[in-house]
Amino acid sequence: MSITDLTFNIDKDSKTPMWLQIRNELFNCLYRDELRPGQLIPNEKTLVELFNVSIGTVRKAVGALEKEGFLIRKQGLGTFVFQHDKSTFHFAYFHFALNGTEDVTYPDVEFISFETKKATKYEAETLNIPSGSNVYQIFNKLGINKKNYIIDRIVISQAKFPMLTEEIFKNRTNTIYNLYQNKFNIFITNCSEKLKAISADKTISSLLNVKLDSPILRIERIGQTYHNETIELRTSFVHTRDIDYVNTQNSTFGDTF
Amino acid sequence: MSITDLTFNIDKDSKTPMWLQIRNELFNCLYRDELRPGQLIPNEKTLVELFNVSIGTVRKAVGALEKEGFLIRKQGLGTFVFQHDKSTFHFAYFHFALNGTEDVTYPDVEFISFETKKATKYEAETLNIPSGSNVYQIFNKLGINKKNYIIDRIVISQAKFPMLTEEIFKNRTNTIYNLYQNKFNIFITNCSEKLKAISADKTISSLLNVKLDSPILRIERIGQTYHNETIELRTSFVHTRDIDYVNTQNSTFGDTF
DNA sequence: AGTGGAAATTCATATATATGATATAATATA
DNA sequence: TATATTATATCATATATATGAATTTCCACT
Numbered sequence: 306m307s308i309t310d311l312t313f314n315i316d317k318d319s320k321t322p323m324w325l326q327i328r329n330e331l332f333n334c335l336y337r338d339e340l341r342p343g344q345l346i347p348n349e350k351t352l353v354e355l356f357n358v359s360i361g362t363v364r365k366a367v368g369a370l371e372k373e374g375f376l377i378r379k380q381g382l383g384t385f386v387f388q389h390d391k392s393t394f395h396f397a398y399f400h401f402a403l404n405g406t407e408d409v410t411y412p413d414v415e416f417i418s419f420e421t422k423k424a425t426k427y428e429a430e431t432l433n434i435p436s437g438s439n440v441y442q443i444f445n446k447l448g449i450n451k452k453n454y455i456i457d458r459i460v461i462s463q464a465k466f467p468m469l470t471e472e473i474f475k476n477r478t479n480t481i482y483n484l485y486q487n488k489f490n491i492f493i494t495n496c497s498e499k500l501k502a503i504s505a506d507k508t509i510s511s512l513l514n515v516k517l518d519s520p521i522l523r524i525e526r527i528g529q530t531y532h533n534e535t536i537e538l539r540t541s542f543v544h545t546r547d548i549d550y551v552n553t554q555n556s557t558f559g560d561t562f
Numbered sequence: 563m564s565i566t567d568l569t570f571n572i573d574k575d576s577k578t579p580m581w582l583q584i585r586n587e588l589f590n591c592l593y594r595d596e597l598r599p600g601q602l603i604p605n606e607k608t609l610v611e612l613f614n615v616s617i618g619t620v621r622k623a624v625g626a627l628e629k630e631g632f633l634i635r636k637q638g639l640g641t642f643v644f645q646h647d648k649s650t651f652h653f654a655y656f657h658f659a660l661n662g663t664e665d666v667t668y669p670d671v672e673f674i675s676f677e678t679k680k681a682t683k684y685e686a687e688t689l690n691i692p693s694g695s696n697v698y699q700i701f702n703k704l705g706i707n708k709k710n711y712i713i714d715r716i717v718i719s720q721a722k723f724p725m726l727t728e729e730i731f732k733n734r735t736n737t738i739y740n741l742y743q744n745k746f747n748i749f750i751t752n753c754s755e756k757l758k759a760i761s762a763d764k765t766i767s768s769l770l771n772v773k774l775d776s777p778i779l780r781i782e783r784i785g786q787t788y789h790n791e792t793i794e795l796r797t798s799f800v801h802t803r804d805i806d807y808v809n810t811q812n813s814t815f816g817d818t819f
Numbered sequence: 820a821g822t823g824g825a826a827a828t829t830c831a832t833a834t835a836t837a838t839g840a841t842a843t844a845a846t847a848t849a
Numbered sequence: 850t851a852t853a854t855t856a857t858a859t860c861a862t863a864t865a866t867a868t869g870a871a872t873t874t875c876c877a878c879t
Contacts, residue, residue: 348829362862380830382829384829497809500806502780545760579831579832616833637841637859638860
């Protein structure tokens, strides 16, 4: 089923602007997977016919989704659905820079372990799965310039990643979100992070090679899909002696006004 | 000197689009203070005459500055220059939420101390002032629901805030950035934060009422103006037992692609 | 087979114009 | 005077259209 076979009804008299209706219809196509990551979407002329509006209105709708990051426009080529990739990963979800710099460099990732276990109460609640159901728990070690600073613990529902094995995970040739996207048809669109300072326990101190009770930055990240279904719970334990968690907010505004 | 008295030259043959040229001209008016915080800018028709372009081009330029947060459009009223205010502060620069919630509430602010001192080497470098020159150092205590969780230490150049006194600072009726804006004509437009986990020293532990060596989240925030002149160095020491530093990134992207 | 250039495709910029929505100001009316 | 109505100003949405820029495709020519 191609998107050009669908019919869309834009209500000219609705109180929501036509461009927003079109933006929402396109968004739903992304959500319903009628437009897949990396795919070329119909050109502007086709969209004009599909939605029966003028080209300016189509451009406003597509422009909105582009600003939101769901679409990528390329002059002379076409407009594409965003996809997770090494090139797009870079600054999107990795926030660390060496002391005194602002440069967020690509981390070295080293696999530690992959296991199946029962979800804790918190994990089950967060992932919105039955209490005690199976989850995969994966540990990674991340570093910069050959020095390890971060332990990543990933928890995902087994039910949502049915055929995932340690081999598949380890042998991926791209980012983890790219693996979710390409092998499991799960597309992470937004993340929320909560940071605390904690003391290193025995496990963390040995993994990060720091003293017991050293101050550690703990990041709980929740990765969600288009409609805020929580897919991944990722906890990072960071030794911040040599690196900083960097958060730059340009301009005058936060989330909303 | 009103902006309507100025003449602007938009080069129709330039490789930079006309809308961007207009956006930049308007931005420079903000930067040069020809358009001041809170001020109503000329209406679209006037801008059309001023720049000698069509209304669509003007709207694209203004729209860009609106997205960047420098301008606020109000239908039926006009377009205004953004200003720092209690209402705009709320989510912009305060990132903390009580455990288990996502709600970033307005903090209680309690004044601790105000003093003049010589800048340390790091402070002088960061603020780009001569080593050893005078700075104000201000301590505040921030809390939520009557419980204090955060110690804020503000360092600003005395030279840039010539007549600032403890009284003026304490008696402000709005946010600190509003004080900078209205009394000192200094407008903070962007912030960059660097976070680390550290151990509470004697001072911090007593101020935050925690044990010595408790894990503390330290945030170094740099506040800058339109053209990235660093104005303020603010260090927050946060007891994160009951609160989280929250960082939500909607959509798929970080700073850039 | 390889190269260069023209053509086609697609998004980007820009103009001109009309109508609608929203907030304020001015006016008329009770 | 107080209230309701009308007018005005301003931004928002939408259409129609023309030209430009970037990229790929294709074809003629060597």
